[in-house]
Amino acid sequence: MSDTGLPSGQPARAGESAITRPQVIAVDAMGGDNAPDAIVAGAVSAFRQWGTRIVLIGRPGQVRPLLAKHGVLGQIRLVTAEDTVAMAEGALASWRRPRSSIAVACQLVHLGHATGVMSAGSTGAIVAIARLRLRNLPGVLRPALAVVLPTHPNPTVLIDAGAIADPKPEMLAQFAQFGSAYAEVALGAVQPKVGLLSIGAEPGKGNKLARRTYELLSSEQAHGAMPINFAGNVEGGDLLAGKVDVIVAEGFTGNVALKTMEGTAAFTARQFRSALSSSRQARLGGLLARSELRQTLSRFDPETYGGAALLGLEGTVVIAHGAVSELGAASACRVASQMASGQIADRIKERLGPQRPGYFLRRT
Amino acid sequence: MSDTGLPSGQPARAGESAITRPQVIAVDAMGGDNAPDAIVAGAVSAFRQWGTRIVLIGRPGQVRPLLAKHGVLGQIRLVTAEDTVAMAEGALASWRRPRSSIAVACQLVHLGHATGVMSAGSTGAIVAIARLRLRNLPGVLRPALAVVLPTHPNPTVLIDAGAIADPKPEMLAQFAQFGSAYAEVALGAVQPKVGLLSIGAEPGKGNKLARRTYELLSSEQAHGAMPINFAGNVEGGDLLAGKVDVIVAEGFTGNVALKTMEGTAAFTARQFRSALSSSRQARLGGLLARSELRQTLSRFDPETYGGAALLGLEGTVVIAHGAVSELGAASACRVASQMASGQIADRIKERLGPQRPGYFLRRT
Numbered sequence: 001m002s003d004t005g006l007p008s009g010q011p012a013r014a015g016e017s018a019i020t021r022p023q024v025i026a027v028d029a030m031g032g033d034n035a036p037d038a039i040v041a042g043a044v045s046a047f048r049q050w051g052t053r054i055v056l057i058g059r060p061g062q063v064r065p066l067l068a069k070h071g072v073l074g075q076i077r078l079v080t081a082e083d084t085v086a087m088a089e090g091a092l093a094s095w096r097r098p099r100s101s102i103a104v105a106c107q108l109v110h111l112g113h114a115t116g117v118m119s120a121g122s123t124g125a126i127v128a129i130a131r132l133r134l135r136n137l138p139g140v141l142r143p144a145l146a147v148v149l150p151t152h153p154n155p156t157v158l159i160d161a162g163a164i165a166d167p168k169p170e171m172l173a174q175f176a177q178f179g180s181a182y183a184e185v186a187l188g189a190v191q192p193k194v195g196l197l198s199i200g201a202e203p204g205k206g207n208k209l210a211r212r213t214y215e216l217l218s219s220e221q222a223h224g225a226m227p228i229n230f231a232g233n234v235e236g237g238d239l240l241a242g243k244v245d246v247i248v249a250e251g252f253t254g255n256v257a258l259k260t261m262e263g264t265a266a267f268t269a270r271q272f273r274s275a276l277s278s279s280r281q282a283r284l285g286g287l288l289a290r291s292e293l294r295q296t297l298s299r300f301d302p303e304t305y306g307g308a309a310l311l312g313l314e315g316t317v318v319i320a321h322g323a324v325s326e327l328g329a330a331s332a333c334r335v336a337s338q339m340a341s342g343q344i345a346d347r348i349k350e351r352l353g354p355q356r357p358g359y360f361l362r363r364t
Numbered sequence: 365m366s367d368t369g370l371p372s373g374q375p376a377r378a379g380e381s382a383i384t385r386p387q388v389i390a391v392d393a394m395g396g397d398n399a400p401d402a403i404v405a406g407a408v409s410a411f412r413q414w415g416t417r418i419v420l421i422g423r424p425g426q427v428r429p430l431l432a433k434h435g436v437l438g439q440i441r442l443v444t445a446e447d448t449v450a451m452a453e454g455a456l457a458s459w460r461r462p463r464s465s466i467a468v469a470c471q472l473v474h475l476g477h478a479t480g481v482m483s484a485g486s487t488g489a490i491v492a493i494a495r496l497r498l499r500n501l502p503g504v505l506r507p508a509l510a511v512v513l514p515t516h517p518n519p520t521v522l523i524d525a526g527a528i529a530d531p532k533p534e535m536l537a538q539f540a541q542f543g544s545a546y547a548e549v550a551l552g553a554v555q556p557k558v559g560l561l562s563i564g565a566e567p568g569k570g571n572k573l574a575r576r577t578y579e580l581l582s583s584e585q586a587h588g589a590m591p592i593n594f595a596g597n598v599e600g601g602d603l604l605a606g607k608v609d610v611i612v613a614e615g616f617t618g619n620v621a622l623k624t625m626e627g628t629a630a631f632t633a634r635q636f637r638s639a640l641s642s643s644r645q646a647r648l649g650g651l652l653a654r655s656e657l658r659q660t661l662s663r664f665d666p667e668t669y670g671g672a673a674l675l676g677l678e679g680t681v682v683i684a685h686g687a688v689s690e691l692g693a694a695s696a697c698r699v700a701s702q703m704a705s706g707q708i709a710d711r712i713k714e715r716l717g718p719q720r721p722g723y724f725l726r727r728t
Contacts, residue, residue: 090566124564162563165571199526199619200454200488207529207616236623240631252571253617255563259600260621264628267604272636275656282656288649292639 023340025333026105026114029058030084031121033323039120040066042329047076049330052337055114057081057101079104085121087322091128102126106133109315116316116336120307120324126317127163127310134313137345139352142167143312144175144251145319146182147258151242157183157192158239158247161308162255169212172196172248176217176228177351178311179246185342186309186335192245195234197253205233209250217248225353236260269297307332309339312348316340387704389697390469390478393422394448395485397687403484404430406693411440413694416701419478421445421465443468449485451686455492466490470497473679480680480700484671484688490681491527491674498677501709503716506531507676508539508615509683510546511622515606521547521556522603522611525672526619533576536560536612540581540592541715542675543610549706550673550699556609559598561617569597573614581612589717600624633661671696673703676712680704 027043029036036058044067046052056063057079067073081101085093097103102121108114110133119126123145131143144160159179164171176194183192196214198206203214210233217230231244239247239261249257276286276293286293307324310317316339320332391407393400400422408431410416420427421443431437445465449457461467466485472478474497483490487509495507508524523543528535540558547556560578562570567578574597581594595608603611603625613621636657640650650657671688674681680703684696 090564090569197620199616199623202454205454210616236620236625237627237630239624240627252563252574253620256561256600256617257620257624259563260603260624261600261628263601263604264625265632266601268629268632268636271660272632272657275660276653278656282653285649285652285654288652289640289646290649292642292646293636296635296639 023116023337024053024055024108024114025116025118025336025340026055026057026079026108027333028101028105028117028119028121029056029063030081030101031087031119031126032320032329033087033120034325035120036062036066038324038326039329041070041326042324042331043118043333044070044072044076045326045330046333046337047072050334050337052333054333055079055108057105057108059084059101079108081105085125085129087122089122090124093122093125094128094132100129102129103133106130106315106317110134114315115340116318118318118320118329118332118336120320120322120329120332122322123162123308123319126319130310130313130317131163134315134317137312137314137349137352139354140312140348141171141174143310144171144178145308146179146311147308148187149239149247149258149261151240154189154242154245155187156239156242156245156247157187158249158254158258159311160249160251160254161258162251163310164251166252167209167250169209169216172209172213172250173216173228174224174312174352176230176246176248177224177226178348179248180226180228181344181347181351182309182311182339183245185344185347186339187245189245191229193229193231193243194246194248195231195238195244197236197239197247197249197257198233199235201233201235203232213248224351226351307335309335311344314345316344387480387701388417388419388472388478389480389482389700389704390419390421390443390472391697392465392469392481392483392485393420393427394445394465395451395483395490396684396693397451397484398689399484400426400430402688402690403693405434405690406688406695407482407697408434408436408440409690409694410697410701411436414698414701416697418697419443419472421469421472423448423465443472445469449489449493451486453486454488457486457489458492458496464493467493467497470494470679470681474498478679479704480682482682482684482693482696482700484684484686484693484696486686487526487672487683490683494674494677494681495527498679498681501676501678501713501716503718504676504712505535505538507674508535508542509672510543510675511672512551513603513611513625515604518553518606518609519551520603520606520609520611521551522561522613522618522622523675524613524615524618525622526615527674528615530616531573531614533573533580536573536577536614537580537592538588538676538716540594540610540612541588541590542712543612544590544592545708545711545715546673546675546703547609549708549711550703551609553609555593557593557595557607558610558612559595559602559608561600561603561611561613561621562597563599565597565599567596577612588715590715671699673699675708678709680708 081104083100145163146159180192183189198210307320318336445468447464509527510523544556547553562574671684682700
C-alpha cells in the first residue's frame with residue numbers, strides 16, 4: 001500500500017465517533033459495467049464539486065492514466081489492487097479473491113484509513129466481502145441492504161433488499177432501527193414511520209416470520225434504546241405509495257419486490273413508448289409531450305434514485321447500480337461521504353442502545 | 365336448497381372424471397364490490413353468450429328481481445344463502461359464516477351438483493372456505509392460488525399467489541405440476557416451461573426453501589408421473605418478461621410480488637397520465653395519443669387479465685377481482701366452465717400420478 005500515502009493506522013475503535021476520523025471514501029475503481037472510466041470520472045467529479053475525499057482502489061496501469069487525463073494525479077490517492085471481481089460473480093468471490101479491489105477497499109475502512117466504501121460491482125459479492133472484512137457494529141446481529149424507493153413526495157427506504165437469507169425476527173426488528181437511522185441521516189425524516197412488508201394489513205396476516213416480527217415491532221421491548229414509530233403491515237402495492245418512511249422486509253421477499261418494481265416500471269414504460277409510436281397521430285402526440293414523458297421515465301431509472309447502502313457494519317458501504325455512469329458514480333460517492341459525516345453508524349448504535357445479552361440472539 | 369331443482373346428489377367420487385358430470389358453475393352472487401348486480405348480469409351474459417350452465421347462490425330477495433329484470437327467471441337456478449362474507453373479512457369467515465353464499469357454493473361442488481365455483485369475494489375468505497369445504501385431489505398436499513400475468517405474447521402463470529403460508533419444498537414441487545396443468549388447459553401451452561421465483565439465476569441462490577425446491581424441481585424423482593419442464597430460477601424482474609409459462613413462488617413472496625406488480629403498474633400509469641396533463645402542449649399530445657394510451661392502460665387492469673384460480677381441490681374455484689364488472693364476471697364464469705371442461709382436476713391427477721406414500725409429506 002505504498003501508493004496510499006496514508007499513515008499506517010490501527011483498526012478504528014468501535015466506540016470512536018465517525019466525526020473524529022477524516023471522511024475518506026474508498027472507491028472501488030474496478031467495479032461496474034463502465035469501470036474504471038465512469039467510476040474514476042465520477043470520483044473526480046465528486047472531489048471537484050463537493051470536495052469529497054477519495055481513495056481509488058484498482059489497477060494502477062488502468063487508473064493512473066485516467067487520473068492524469070482528469071488532471072488530478074497526485075491529488076486523488078490510488079491504492080493498488082490487481083485483482084477484480086467480475087459482475088457475474090456472487091458471494092463466493094469473498095473467498096476466491098482476497099486481494100480484489102473491493103476487498104482492499106473494505107480493508108482500508110477496517111484499518112481506519114477510510115470511513116466508507118463505494119462500489120458499482122456485483123451486489124452479492126460486495127455484501128459477502130464487506131461482511132467478511134468489516135466488523136458488525138456493537139450489538140448488531142446482521143447487516144442489511146437498504147435502498148431508497150422513488151416515491152413522492154417523500155422517498156421510502158426498503159430494508160433488507162437481499163443481504164440476509166433466512167433471517168430471524170429479531171434481526172428484522174434491528175433492521176427497523178437501521179432503516180430509521182438511514183431515513184433520518186440520509187433523507188432528513190423525523191420520527192420515521194416504519195411499515196412491515198406482509199400480505200395483509202391486519203396483525204395476524206403473513207407467514208410465521210412476519211407475524212413474529214410484527215409482535216416484536218409492536219412491543220416496547222424490541223425497540224432498542226429508541227422507540228420505533230411502527231405503523232403496522234404494508235403490502236406489495238404500498239411499496240410506491242409513500243405511506244411510510246421505512247419498509248422492513250425479509251431479504252428474499254424484499255429483493256423479489258424490488259426487482260419486480262423495477263421490472264414492472266420498465267415494462268410499463270416500454271408499453272407506453274410503443275403505444276406512442278403505434279400510429280402517426282400517437283407519434284405526434286408523443287412528440288408534443290416529449291419532455292414531460294422523459295422526466296417521468298427518468299424517475300424510474302435506477303441510476304437516478306441511487307444505489308443501495310449496507311447498514312450495520314463499522315463502515316458505510318454504498319453499492320451503486322452496475323450500469324452507473326459518471327453522474328451516478330459521483331452521486332454515490334457523495335452519498336457515502338454524507339452518510340459517514342451524518343454519523344450513520346453512531347446513529348444506529350444510539351438507536352440500538354447498549355447490548356442486552358440474552359434478549360437478542362447471539363451475534364455471529 | 366329447495367330452490368335448486370337439482371337432484372339430491374351423493375358426493376362426487378374423487379376418481380370420477382369431470383367430463384361425466386355436467387359442467388355447472390356455482391356463482392356466488394353476493395361476493396364483490398358490485399354484487400349482486402354486476403355478478404348476476406355477468407352470469408346471465410355468460411349463460412346467453414356461451415351457454416355456460418350457472419347456479420346462482422345468494423339472497424333470493426335481492427337476486428330474484430335481477431333474474432326477472434334480465435328475463436331469465438326459471439332458466440338460471442337460484443340456491444338460497446342468506447349470509448354473506450364481507451370484502452374485509454379474511455380466513456376466519458370460514459368458521460364464522462358456515463351458511464354464507466360462498467360456503468354454500470363450495471358445498472354444491474362437494475355434493476356433486478356443480479363442478480366449479482366463481483366468486484368475486486374476499487380472496488382470503490374464499491381460499492379458507494374452499495379448503496374447509498372441498499377435498500384435496502388425491503395426493504395433493506395443499507391447494508395453491510394461480511394468477512395469469514399480462515405478459516406478451518404468451519401469458520405467464522404465477523403460482524402460489526398467496527394461498528399457503530410457510531409451505532414445504534415438496535408443496536412447491538406440486539405447485540409446479542398444478543401450474544403446468546393450468547397452462548396447458550387454460551392457456552394452451554405445450555410442455556410448459558417452469559421457472560422458480562428466487563433472487564438470482566444460479567441454482568445456489570435464494571433462501572433454504574428456494575434452494576431445496578430447486579433441487580426437487582431438477583430431480584427426476586419429484587416430478588410425479590409427468591416430467592416438469594424446469595427452466596431454473598427467475599427473478600422479480602422476469603415476472604413480466606414472458607421467459608417461462610409458469611412461475612412457482614412461495615405464497616408470501618408470490619403475493620408480495622403480484623401486488624408490487626399491480627401497484628407499480630398503476631403508479632407508473634398515474635405518473636404518465638399526470639405528465640400528460642402538466643402543460644398545454646403535453647395535454648394536446650395526450651389527446652392525440654388517447655386511444656393508444658387507453659389500450660395500454662387497460663392491459664394492466666386486473667379485470668382485463670382476469671382472476672385467480674385455486675388449484676388442487678376437487679372442484680375448480682375461480683376468484684374474480686373484487687371490483688369486477690359485468691364483463692369481468694362473465695369472463696370469470698366462462699373461465700371456470702372452461703377449466704372444468706378442460707378437466708383441470710384430471711390433468712393435475714395425471715401429472716401427479718399415483719400417490720407415493722413416504723415420499724411426499726402426509727396430506728393434512
